[in-house]
Amino acid sequence: MKKIEAIIRPTVLEDIKEALGEYGIHGMTVSEVAGCGLQKGRVGIYRGSKFNINLLHKVKLELVTTDNQVNEVVEIISKVGRSGEIGDGKIFIYPLENAIRIRTGDEGDDAIS
Numbered sequence: 699m700k701k702i703e704a705i706i707r708p709t710v711l712e713d714i715k716e717a718l719g720e721y722g723i724h725g726m727t728v729s730e731v732a733g734c735g736l737q738k739g740r741v742g743i744y745r746g747s748k749f750n751i752n753l754l755h756k757v758k759l760e761l762v763t764t765d766n767q768v769n770e771v772v773e774i775i776s777k778v779g780r781s782g783e784i785g786d787g788k789i790f791i792y793p794l795e796n797a798i799r800i801r802t803g804d805e806g807d808d809a810i811s
Contacts, residue, residue, distance in 0.1 A: 699794040699810065700768045702775075704759040705733065706787040710779045711757050717774045718761075725810065726761040736784045756787065762797055762810050 706714065711728065718726070732753035763771050772789055780786055799809040 699762055699764060699797060699807065701760065701762050701792040701794045702768065702771055703790040703792070704775050704779070704787060705731065705756050705789075706759060706775070706779045707781070707785065708755060708757045710781075711759070714759065714775055714778045717778045718771065721770060721774060723761060723763065723767070723771060726759055729758045729760070731756050731758045735788075754785065762794060764807050764810070 704714075708730075715726070718724075732755055734752055734754060759775070761771070768791060772791070775789055796805055797809040798805050
């Protein structure tokens with residue numbers, strides 16, 4: 699099993715969720731986050747005064763998949779989330795030792811399907 703974390707633009711979240719749902723992935727955790735990368739923030743103007751916005755709003759999508767689904771899930775997130783501009787985000791993949799469904803006690807792949 700693998701845990702996939704994707705930091706994406708908030709504007710592409712619904713499209714990514716829909717594409718993953720069509721592939722059969724329905725379980726995920728979504729968090730609003732703020733961060734910075736190559737964009738290095740932007741300059742905002744409030745009441746005529748300029749100020750730096752160093753942390754930009756993003757969405758963190760977390761999901762767990764079987765090993766044989768990882769490449770397809772990463773491809774879906776990349777394809778749907780890619781605008782070609784700086785700030786599209788990043789995808790991180792972690793090995794996952796185990797998963798346990800609390801309700802039934804199912805473990806491993808059975809717990810995530």
